[in-house]
Amino acid sequence: MPQQFPAEARLNAERRQWLHWAGAAVLAALALAAPASGRAQEADAVARGRYLATAANCVGCHTEPNGAEYAGGRALKTPFGTFYGPNITPHPEQGIGSWSDEDFLRALKRGLSPEGHPYYPAFPYTSFAGITDADALAIKAFLFSLPPSDRPSRAHDLSFPYSIRLALWPWRWLYFDPEPPPVAADASAETARGAYLVESLGHCGECHTPRNWLGARNEDRKLAGNVDGPEGDKAPNITPDPDTGLGSWSREDVIRVLETGLLPDFDAVGGAMGEVVRATSKLTAEDRAAIAAYLATVPGVPNPDAPATQPEF
Amino acid sequence: MRFGNRVAVAAAAGALVIAVGLGSGAIRTEAAMGAKDVIETRQKAMKELGGHMKAINGFVEKGEGDAAMVAEHATAIAQTSMKIPELFPEGTSLADSHGVKTAAKPEIWSDRPGFEKAAMSLGTEAEELAEAAKGGDKQAIAAAFGELGKNGCGGCHSNFRQKQD
Numbered sequence: 001m002p003q004q005f006p007a008e009a010r011l012n013a014e015r016r017q018w019l020h021w022a023g024a025a026v027l028a029a030l031a032l033a034a035p036a037s038g039r040a041q042e043a044d045a046v047a048r049g050r051y052l053a054t055a056a057n058c059v060g061c062h063t064e065p066n067g068a069e070y071a072g073g074r075a076l077k078t079p080f081g082t083f084y085g086p087n088i089t090p091h092p093e094q095g096i097g098s099w100s101d102e103d104f105l106r107a108l109k110r111g112l113s114p115e116g117h118p119y120y121p122a123f124p125y126t127s128f129a130g131i132t133d134a135d136a137l138a139i140k141a142f143l144f145s146l147p148p149s150d151r152p153s154r155a156h157d158l159s160f161p162y163s164i165r166l167a168l169w170p171w172r173w174l175y176f177d178p179e180p181p182p183v184a185a186d187a188s189a190e191t192a193r194g195a196y197l198v199e200s201l202g203h204c205g206e207c208h209t210p211r212n213w214l215g216a217r218n219e220d221r222k223l224a225g226n227v228d229g230p231e232g233d234k235a236p237n238i239t240p241d242p243d244t245g246l247g248s249w250s251r252e253d254v255i256r257v258l259e260t261g262l263l264p265d266f267d268a269v270g271g272a273m274g275e276v277v278r279a280t281s282k283l284t285a286e287d288r289a290a291i292a293a294y295l296a297t298v299p300g301v302p303n304p305d306a307p308a309t310q311p312e313f
Numbered sequence: 314m315r316f317g318n319r320v321a322v323a324a325a326a327g328a329l330v331i332a333v334g335l336g337s338g339a340i341r342t343e344a345a346m347g348a349k350d351v352i353e354t355r356q357k358a359m360k361e362l363g364g365h366m367k368a369i370n371g372f373v374e375k376g377e378g379d380a381a382m383v384a385e386h387a388t389a390i391a392q393t394s395m396k397i398p399e400l401f402p403e404g405t406s407l408a409d410s411h412g413v414k415t416a417a418k419p420e421i422w423s424d425r426p427g428f429e430k431a432a433m434s435l436g437t438e439a440e441e442l443a444e445a446a447k448g449g450d451k452q453a454i455a456a457a458f459g460e461l462g463k464n465g466c467g468g469c470h471s472n473f474r475q476k477q478d
Binding site for chain 2: 260278
């Protein structure tokens with residue numbers, strides 16, 4: 001699978017990994033020091049995982065308002081019924097505490113439970129499929145560092161025939177492509193990082209790309225706006241189309257909305273995007289700039305039905 | 314009952330029906346007019362909040378003006394925040410605004426404490442920005458400005474506003 005990480009960062013990651021192993025090998029010889037190194041490596045993965053989970057806003061769908069973080073219960077209303085984000089704390093029965101690394105990768109990147117049943121795409125694994133294994137496992141390390149909650153996950157409340165999980169198999173056959181969209185060969189490291197943040201971690205297309213009647217994203221109109229966004233909101237066109245997209249926004253305008261939620265007319269975004277901004281505002285300035293850089297490179301698609309806010313001149 | 318009386322009663326009842334009909338019609342237009350005024354007033358107030366944010370952003374991003382100017386705009390936002398709830402009387406939500414265009418979600422009334430808390434939180438965030446501006450540290454000002462946009466404005470818009478077009 002093509003990794004979306006900039007090659008340099010990947011090399012660095014591999015080198016760091018190697019150093020960890022080499023270091024661990026040396027230290028393993030000194031039996032006393034080995035556990036300390038293991039702990040440091042673990043702490044490193046937890047911190048990285050926390051950042052990645054923020055970029056992916058896992059907390060949003062897996063936390064009830066005012067509830068314990070990641071303990072589930074958040075209602076997600078869709079045209080197919082109401083989903084409830086499950087408990088993903090490391091509780092062995094009510095959460096995912098008994099899951100192996102393989103179980104976790106299969107769930108996050110392929111949308112299959114440890115028992116092999118398919119998840120509903122309300123869990124945006126169709127985007128998460130592009131997350132690197134190393135990053136996914138860092139997210140797992142972070143989740144496993146949280147206090148376990150014994151809150152049981154709530155059953156979804158779906159209308160027939162969506163309530164039948166088996167119906168998801170044909171859907172997956174038609175629409176699930178586990179390969180992340182390829183990055184242009186001449187893309188800069190910044191743009192490639194932005195692609196990873198937008199397409200895979202940040203799953204912006206889950207709301208901003210329109211869907212067909214079976215709920216599959218129409219990638220020919222990628223990020224071109226969706227009149228049937230979450231909770232009845234319109235998710236506007238965020239392609240660089242000059243009249244109905246972000247074509248007339250400056251790079252600062254894009255970065256500002258991700259950092260402060262303020263639009264070029266100094267209105268503030270609301271709806272589901274307000275929550276997304278809580279996540280993007282915690283990213284590094286470099287990552288916000290990378291998102292802006294990548295958005296400027298996707299094909300511009302006009303969409304007068306879900307236009308972006310146009311700056312006042 | 315004599316015939317004349319019967320006519321009188323029927324006429325009275327008819328008059329009553331007409332009066333009620335007219336009355337409710339009048340009430341309806343009055344409500345629509347009232348709703349229109351209040352909705353336009355609050356949308357204007359919101360745009361003015363945007364104007365204050367724009368001025369502060371000029372300082373944060375481009376160094377326009379000075380920290381004292383930031384403190385003034387932040388204080389103005391804090392003062393407006395206290396008046397927000399009264400600009401949202403019953404009968405002016407997007408579900409019952411008598412045809413006047415508004416983005417005010419019914420949750421403003423079904424979760425009144427939450428809405429008032431969101432208005433208060435705008436005040437708190439704006440006061441924090443005013444404090445930071447008095448301190449004069451640019452980084453602290455930029456950070457407080459970001460929080461004000463995201464939590465102060467965005468916090469309420471996330472739950473209580475649904476853009477219409």
